[in-house]
Amino acid sequence: MREKTRELTCVVCPMSCRARVVFEGGEVIAVKGVGCPRGEAYARGEVMAPVRDFFTTVRVRGGKFSMLPVRTTMPVPKERVMDIAVELSKITVEAPVKLGQVIMRDILNLNVDVIATRALDVV
């Protein structure tokens, strides 16, 4: 197998190191250009299995406002962000809503729940 290199910007701290991750046969063999162990861990994760915090708003019926902010309980795979957004654009939640209330359990079989990030009273 041939060596491959991917460059990325570390986002762990404001230094914004330019990391070069060298991998061979699907395994990271070296991380260059980062100044600390946290940066190395970030660069490895970002190359092998990048994840993102997920949050959006969903429609709500009968509430004080027409949108309810939600998040996933855990970060999700980066490449599934748009899929989750599309899935949540299909639903309408009924007010009242409690802070932390589960809006959708195990969305797209990703082992994460979608929860409300605020309470929303009825009008």
Place this chain on the structure above:
Amino acid sequence: MIQRDVDVAVVGGGAAGLAAAIRARREGVEKVLILERGEELGGVLHQCIHTGFGLHYFKENLTGPEYVSRFINIVHELGIEYKVDTMVLKVSSEKRITAINSVDGLMSISAKSIVFAVGCRERTRGSLSIPGTRPAGIFTAGTAQRLMEIEGSMPGRRLMILGSGDVGLIMARRFVMEGAKVEAVLEIMPYPGGLSRNIVQCLDDFNIPLLLGYTVTLIHGKDRLEGVTVAKIDRYRRLMPGTEKFIGCDTLILSVGLIPENELTKDMGVVLDPLIGGPMVNERMETSIEGVFACGNVVHVHDLVDHVTEAGETAGRSAARYVLGALPPFRRRLLVKPGANVRYVVPQIISGKESVSLFFRVKRPARYVTVKAGDEVSEFRQIVRPPELASINLPGGIHGKDGRIVVSVRRRSKS
């Protein structure tokens, strides 16, 4: 007209005001009243649905609504009085507040102490003087955020974003997630205005181009925006001829900075810092008028809400002590001044007696620098950037030089 007497009146019920009111009550002040212009407590955090809040204060990664809900719940638990949908019209130098809402009508509230926590507002097209027509479809980033995240309206389908501050970057991602197309983000400076985390996760993740050294030079469209002319800007902020190009779009989002909101404080005679437009404060967050305090984005624009909360707590504690007669007079005064590569420093006045954190913002990004506060403190920093508020801790017993302390950032000297 309703006449009221309160101990501490807090103007503004966002992150700063909530922290101030809670702290004032916990210090033992009975009559605390929060006056909030919006329809609910919490301010702008309700529309900041993204994560990244509370990492310092709670050691947790929260969304804006989650962060502010914690403080709103404490206000309820402590039974602190508040009035929403209430506009403060005037504050006299004798600390008499004139306010109005549709339930109480006109009110005259006499306060022993006042905390200003009214925040800031966004710069608009008018403050940039962009030439062209005046069509619909030009929004500030915060207004677009409110429309989308609270009111449920999409500002447009094909967008351009001017300014690469964090709000603009965060909105770029949200537009794409909601099915719109973002043509590009333009930044007049040669470096991005937002955190690199947001450049990566809001722009790179969604393949949104960032054009550095560009600005909008002309607005096109009659009823609705049809497009903008963009052009490259040189290092002296001059337009480079021949670089103009037309980009079609139905919406232009402006993320071009925030201005502290100081009509009330100015009218009552509070001395403002001309560098940032907010009230000059000492380390107690006290303004030039005794018993009048200020905290949060009305003083200077913060990038982390955690710091806003801390400033609110300081202001609330000081206001409570003032009311309880436990705040000793502020005697020795040292002026804190910005030096090399420093745009501003807060607080602007310190006693020098006790240890204090000085918050400052640099003018230009720099690596491997020495931050100096007078001759007393000198600290090394790997990097400083204008979007990130920096701080340096001064110990107590500082004397300064000619009544002042200068904070400067210089390339690390070789030794």
